[in-house]
Amino acid sequence: MTDDILCRVGAVIESRKGADPGTSYVAKLFDKGLDAILKKVGEEATETVMAAKDGDPKKVVYEVADLWFHSMVALAHFGLKPEDVLNELARREGLSGLTEFAQRGNK
Numbered sequence: 442m443t444d445d446i447l448c449r450v451g452a453v454i455e456s457r458k459g460a461d462p463g464t465s466y467v468a469k470l471f472d473k474g475l476d477a478i479l480k481k482v483g484e485e486a487t488e489t490v491m492a493a494k495d496g497d498p499k500k501v502v503y504e505v506a507d508l509w510f511h512s513m514v515a516l517a518h519f520g521l522k523p524e525d526v527l528n529e530l531a532r533r534e535g536l537s538g539l540t541e542f543a544q545r546g547n548k
């Protein structure tokens with residue numbers, strides 16, 4: 442698996458800005474606004490927790506995919522891309538553990 446899929450989906454999400462809400466789920470979400478986007482992020486986070494508590498790995502994957510997808514819509518609302526989060530994860534890759542995070546002023 443590469444991170445290409447995140448970037449491709451991110452590009453499709455970006456392309457839905459200003460599109461007809463009747464033709465696209467993402468365009469409909471953008472049209473409803475930030476509160477609606479964040480509501481979906483919250484719902485999918487809750488559904489992820491419930492799937493994990495059920496101990497159902499397949500369901501966990503499905504719900505995390507929903508969570509990542511809606512989080513990408515939230516990123517796009519702020520003009521951000523999946524690449525911005527991937528870059529942040531890559532930056533952290535060089536840090537070792539909480540102590541170093543704290544020393545460098547990360548949360």
Ligand SMILES: N=c1c2ncn([C@@H]3O[C@H](COP(=O)(O)OP(=O)(O)OP(=O)(O)O)[C@@H](O)[C@H]3O)c2ncn1[C@@H]1O[C@H](COP(=O)(O)O)[C@@H](O)[C@H]1O
Nearest residue numbers: 450453454457464465466467468469481484506507510511
């Ligand atoms: N990855 C997704 C994706 N994951 C989930 N969903 C939608 O997110 C919603 C998930 O909501 P729920 O699971 O809560 O299901 P629901 O209760 O039916 O949802 P709602 O009643 O709240 O709509 C569903 O309507 C799914 O269709 C997605 N919709 C789109 N994508 C990607 O976005 C691209 C653009 O989609 P369109 O904008 O629809 O063309 C697609 O090609 C995909 O790559």
